[in-house]
Amino acid sequence: MSATTTTGQKPTKERAGSTPASPRKMDATERAFHEEKKVENVFDRVLLAKLWPFVRPHAGYAVASLLVLLLSSAANLLRPKLMGDVVGFAEKGDAAALLRTGWILAVFVILSQVFGFIQQYLMQVAGARAMADLRGTVFRFLQRLSLRTFDRTPVGRLVTRATSDVDAVGELFASGVLNALGDILLLVGIVIAMLKMNAKLAGVTFAALPVVGLIVSFVRKRSREAFRDIRIKTARLNAFLNEQVSGIAVVQAYAREKAMADEFDGINDGYRQANKSSVLYEAILDAAIELVSTICIASILWFAGLRRFAGTGEGAISFALLVTFTQYVKQFFEPVSMLAARYTLLQSALSGAERIFELLGTADVEDDGVVAATDVMSQEKLVPGSDAVVLDHVDFGYKEGVPVLRDVSLRLKAGEKIALVGATGAGKTTIASLVLRLYDAQAGRIEVLGRSVTDWRRRDLRAQFAVVPQDVFLFAGTLLSNVAVGDAKPDPVRARTALEQVGASALMAARGLDGVVDERGANFSAGERQLIAFARALYHDRPLLLLDEATANIDSDTEAKLQAAVDKVLEGRTAIVIAHRLSTIKKLDRILVFHKGRIVEEGTHDELLAKGGVFAKLHALQFKGD
Numbered sequence: 160m161s162a163t164t165t166t167g168q169k170p171t172k173e174r175a176g177s178t179p180a181s182p183r184k185m186d187a188t189e190r191a192f193h194e195e196k197k198v199e200n201v202f203d204r205v206l207l208a209k210l211w212p213f214v215r216p217h218a219g220y221a222v223a224s225l226l227v228l229l230l231s232s233a234a235n236l237l238r239p240k241l242m243g244d245v246v247g248f249a250e251k252g253d254a255a256a257l258l259r260t261g262w263i264l265a266v267f268v269i270l271s272q273v274f275g276f277i278q279q280y281l282m283q284v285a286g287a288r289a290m291a292d293l294r295g296t297v298f299r300f301l302q303r304l305s306l307r308t309f310d311r312t313p314v315g316r317l318v319t320r321a322t323s324d325v326d327a328v329g330e331l332f333a334s335g336v337l338n339a340l341g342d343i344l345l346l347v348g349i350v351i352a353m354l355k356m357n358a359k360l361a362g363v364t365f366a367a368l369p370v371v372g373l374i375v376s377f378v379r380k381r382s383r384e385a386f387r388d389i390r391i392k393t394a395r396l397n398a399f400l401n402e403q404v405s406g407i408a409v410v411q412a413y414a415r416e417k418a419m420a421d422e423f424d425g426i427n428d429g430y431r432q433a434n435k436s437s438v439l440y441e442a443i444l445d446a447a448i449e450l451v452s453t454i455c456i457a458s459i460l461w462f463a464g465l466r467r468f469a470g471t472g473e474g475a476i477s478f479a480l481l482v483t484f485t486q487y488v489k490q491f492f493e494p495v496s497m498l499a500a501r502y503t504l505l506q507s508a509l510s511g512a513e514r515i516f517e518l519l520g521t522a523d524v525e526d527d528g529v530v531a532a533t534d535v536m537s538q539e540k541l542v543p544g545s546d547a548v549v550l551d552h553v554d555f556g557y558k559e560g561v562p563v564l565r566d567v568s569l570r571l572k573a574g575e576k577i578a579l580v581g582a583t584g585a586g587k588t589t590i591a592s593l594v595l596r597l598y599d600a601q602a603g604r605i606e607v608l609g610r611s612v613t614d615w616r617r618r619d620l621r622a623q624f625a626v627v628p629q630d631v632f633l634f635a636g637t638l639l640s641n642v643a644v645g646d647a648k649p650d651p652v653r654a655r656t657a658l659e660q661v662g663a664s665a666l667m668a669a670r671g672l673d674g675v676v677d678e679r680g681a682n683f684s685a686g687e688r689q690l691i692a693f694a695r696a697l698y699h700d701r702p703l704l705l706l707d708e709a710t711a712n713i714d715s716d717t718e719a720k721l722q723a724a725v726d727k728v729l730e731g732r733t734a735i736v737i738a739h740r741l742s743t744i745k746k747l748d749r750i751l752v753f754h755k756g757r758i759v760e761e762g763t764h765d766e767l768l769a770k771g772g773v774f775a776k777l778h779a780l781q782f783k784g785d
Contacts, residue, residue: 206512210328213289213296220285224278228341231274234267236348239490241267243483278338286332290325293515297321300519306597308521310557315398320518323393327386327511330504339501342494349491353484360459360484364491367455374447375502378440382502385437386510392430394514399426437507444502452492456485539608539623541573541702546609547733548594548703553603555593563589565756567603576734578744580774581753587737588629591705594735595621608702625696627728629708631688633680639672641680642694650698657697661724663690693724704734741778750774 214221241264248257297320309317353361403410403419410419463481541547548571555564564586571577579587592598593605596612605612612620633641642657643649651672658667666687680688696704706725725743729736738744745764752760752767752774760772767774 206509206516209516210289210293210331210512213293214285216292217285217288220281220288224281224285225340227274227278227281228338229344231271231278232341232345232348234271234274235345235490236352238264238267238271239483239486240352242486243479246482247479278341282332282338286329289332290329293328294321294325297325297515297518304521306592307557313398313402315396315401316394317518318401319390319394319397320515323397324390324511324514327390328508328515331508338497342497342501346491346494349487349494353487353491356480356484356487360462363458363462364455364488367451370451371448374444374451378444382437382440382444382506385433385440386507387513388433389430389437389507390510390514392426392433396426396430399423448492452489455492456488459485459488539702541608541733543573545573546606547571547573547575548735549604549606550590550593551604551606553593553600553605555589555598555600555602557598563756564593564600567756567758569751569758571733571735573733574731575749576729576732576736576747578736578738578747578750579753580738580741580744580750580777582777585753586756587753588707591626591707591735591737594705595624595626623701624703624705625699625701626705627689627692627696627707631680631692633676633683633688633691635678636676637672638667638670638674638676638691641676641691642698644695645699653698654694657694658690660697660727661690661693662727663687663694663724666690690724693728696728702733704728704732706734706736706738708737708739741774741781752777 241260244260245257245264248260301317301321350361350365353364399422403423410416460481463484548569550567550569553564553567554562556562567586567590569577569590579590581587589598593600594607594612596605596615596617599613607615607620607623634644639649639651639654642654654672655667658664676682680691683691706728722743726746736744736747744750748763749761750764750767751758752772754773760767760770760774762770768778
């Protein structure tokens, strides 16, 4: 979702006689999270050089567009001369020459419009394709970002990079900014023509150029800063909107609509002010150049009037020459005005490019990159009795100086099923994240199937695991596509078998494999979503299984129904089960008890109960009602 409009009015209405509501002020933590720092200044030529690789594959369209632009500029350059000839022939009463020149002028006008259409079409095709490549690059880069980046960056800010910022860069093509070359060539041609016609009148025109240069210099730096500010405010607005839409249930449950609307007003007002600044500088530039153009034409008319009334000798200026010259003056300031307007758009585009390449320069990425979808992920076979997963003296913390795991060691043998239990925040889920290499440990060694996780290509490492998470995420699509997620060609027979094995026959009968799945699976219950997650694990049939509190968010009755599905998924597999409900892990081979980031107990269900330690206390608390 991107912000593309501004408004000067607040959406909330004030009752007569009431005190206007002021936006709720965010505290320092909120402001730091939503606000975005300004990127460092980058030279324009550096940014344009970085954009070139995206344009190069489509350079044929751009080159063809520029060639047509030359023809269009030549046609435009001849139009004032033909108009002057028309006036001259009219003064002389030469009807034949007047008619002939009129037809030629009409042809040149039509050709100019046709060339303009072709040129703009070709340029926009090149731009659309280049921006599609750039947007695809940004998206693939987002897939490579480590989870640490997503932990500390609002999602809306990242979405803005692939939407609003890319659209801003696309204005280079859509608004014809790259047509500046044609404007410059046209300007050079007009200067030569004016000098050949009358050097003194040309001198009057060129005297205005220093004024235009000063105006552009004044606007340049200020407009660039204004457009940078727009990009910052857009990202902040999108981040806030994403957060509010995602959390709308909580907002409504706690009746926070008014407070959030007031906060949005403050953010929206900042966005409006940023746009106001850019509009101000653009208006200053347009108005100033139009004023200079008008004064220049008035000066030429005044000067020409003096010369005409001075006599009919060598210095006199004919009416035909005056018409031709004033047309050239208008055309002279048209490219100057267009260059100025395109310059402001260039500043907007480059401010967007700054933010895109600042993101693409982020070093916090998964180093083995994105692999083509056609590249088959390799799955290893477990050797009976071998080590499936090993953690050796592992330390880890999400934040510097805040440890989550302390000197953790565990060993999972092929065919073995172990459970990780403990209080919330003890570090259980972190183990799963480290084994999948979503994060890297700060100390110690982690091995999967006899190889360090750092020696695996991430894609292949994760291909060894079927994961059933606590919070099941369903994608918009069909039941089949969600069971076979990640499979380029879903197998309906395999999906149906997987659903039947986990006890989802009734779900399949009611919905069908082609049943529609809404965004995030909103049209399915929590239990149904969990069954689909279990079916995913069976469908992919990978060597290792990770169950991350797979029954934590359901009621006891549904849990009893799902236990059969859990048993079926675990059957014959090597598994790590992160459990909150201790009733689900009685049949597992071993239980590891975590407390404050350490493994404090280990044994079977009955052995740990007999010890009377941490596990026994957790068990007693959980089953106290029974």
